Amino acid sequence: MTKFITHFESAIEPAVTLPANQIQTMHKSRPLWARYDLDAVARSMTKQQLAARPQTPWRYRELLPIGNCIEPVSLNESVSALISCRRLAKQMGLSHLSIKDEGQLPTCSFKCRGLSLAVTMARHFGIQRIAMSSNGNAGGAMAMYAARAGMQSVVFMPSNTPSANKMEAWVCGAKLFETNGWIDAGGKRIREGHDRGLWFDISTLKEPYRLEGKKTMGFEIAEQSDWSLPEVIIYPTGGGTALIAMWKAFKELREMGFLTSGTMPRFYASQSNGCQPIVSAWEAGKRFADRHEDPQTVASGIRVPTALGDFMVLDTLKESGGAAVAVEEANLAAWQSKVATAEGIIVCPETATCIGALEKLVDSGEVGRNERVVIVNTAAGQKYFEAPVPAVPQIDLNAETDWEDFETRYLKPANGKVCGAMRVN
Template sequence: MPTWTLSCSSCDYTQPGDARAGVCPKCGQPLLARYAPVAPWTTSQRWDLWRYESVLPLMEGETLVSLGEGLTPLVEAPGLARRIGVRRLWIKDEAQNPTGSFKARGMSVAVTRARALGATGVVIPTAGNAGAAIAAYGAAAGLPVRVYAPRTTPAPILSIIRSLGADLHLVDGHIGDAGKLSRAFAAESDFFELSTLREPYRVEGMKTMGYELAEQLGGRLPDALVYPTGGGEGTVGIWKAFGEMRDWGWLPNDVRFPQMIVAQATGCAPIVRAFEAHEDRATPWENPATHAAGIRVPGPLGDRLLLRLIGESGGSAAAVDEDAIREHTKTLAESTGVDAAPEGGAALAVTRLLVDQGRLSRDAEVVVFNTGSGASYRVDT
């Protein structure tokens, strides 16, 4: 079993890993788990992300809450690589998780810790898929779940949340508005708030995508990694994993980390705007609007972490409009067989844009993330 402390991602605050934690009590920025050094690359035989339990926050005697999350496929798409104009291209298909999105990873770990720490319930604001995931893991853990979601959340996602027995509250506004209600409810109840980066464990689940990539590519890493980014926990988690693997000697000495590329929509692009202005933090986006619901996050708490990792990796950030997202969602689905979500389409569109602009090498090997299932978005018949 690993041991860990919780360190602020921005200041020098640190606390033991076994106590309940939210954001940094000194500066309000996200806390991240820091582990004692662990033995070289060890995995269990499990067919889920707990395969990497030697680097996950689980203590002796605790029961984990798992529904088979993780170990998603890395689908190579040579036809799409030719079309986009890069050397190799893979789709990491996160649709094949419980409730159809990458959000399952974070919730498996965060709900495991919440239950271990005695939570009587869990609550979040969501732009969509995280609400479905927390409903599933809450049900699996036997914990009541409350979800605040924008009224504009895709209907199939709202339907999953309801069908799993969660208490769903629709909000007029965006995830930021939902967040205020969620935090107010948490303050007056015993429910743990598991909002993105407002507690340190969802990121721990997310980081397993980084471990999986290294394992699936035989210890190599791609040249670039394109992630549709809203709250940022996926991107932050993967970058954290690369750092851990490097620090612990799990990667070849000459490994080069990928350029981390943040994909957003022109209707909600706070990280892109800050990146282009060379800022180290983002200002909230006014009137956020995109049909790629998962990236409609106007003021992510992870803004500084995101901007920092883009810089450290020599990466980039770019936004594409609604038509480009639609077109590339269709291209992704029809040319690979992956049931692409709009967020996956946005990531593919950004990949093409950067290649066309000469910001991403035509010699690059690129991993594009499809973070959810197309089925969770479509309401046409």
């Protein structure tokens, strides 16, 4: 039984290292990187052995802090589908476009990747109460995994968080509080509680384990792409943890000699113009982002005015050769509908920003028409049931339906083949 993690390293001062055999948080209020003996992992895990393992994110456990010895807190997570979207690709002038659909996971969002691992590690180190400030999906996922582990959880959510997320937290027994400020302000209060010993703070990047859990998304994309990575990945960015985590995952696989193509993907961070601190910093050439005051977007997961890992996101974009792209808030519903109509996949409003970004990147020639593009659908669009549905026509069931009028008004021009053999004329 082995763990391959060797130590943690400060993301801002790499010379500062911290031991892996005790629970870690941050160093000087900045995030930590977990480091592994990657040669030892490469010796102990071949691609062929990996192929025979069950289809769960735990198949990559040598590259997680649990190694082979800590039992995960699990809700039977599966490997999420990488769905090839031919019709959407054609509409967008591309040859290869896929959606990594995280909406199919147990928490209906990608948040189970980080939270299952963070809760596992918290339980391993004897923590009994965990807390976070959340825009919704993470708080819901924390509550689910805490309940599964028999732990207490506390979550602060801005009052306009989607009710599906509030329900997830509440029904799983979390102590749920609404705040009259944004996620970063709530995060400061959660930290105060942590410092007073009330709970362990597992807010974004305030402990190093959620980041590690999210690497599994990158490992899956690599394995699903037969170890030849796509040229482009577009990710809806709030705190940016999964973007940073995928890049870390790819670098670890490269170091282990697992990747067959030499090229690494370019990462593009998409944001709504209603909350675009990373894009503004990118455009200004800064390494640290200014706060986006008065953030306004229905894409609650990316309503993040300040990100603790801003420099890690911006470094990743730069190192990978990508960029940060802001898109029109007013178009989010149209982009959601574009994907759903073409492919039957209901992406979340956060991921709708990726479609807008991709349109811009293809138009400007930054993304080539033959490049392989992956978009991450970070949550099921169905979780956002406050999303407005435009007024639709009413059918009066007390009156006869005039089918001729109905067909000309509402249905697409038909050529007699609409219902195949069932059509009478």
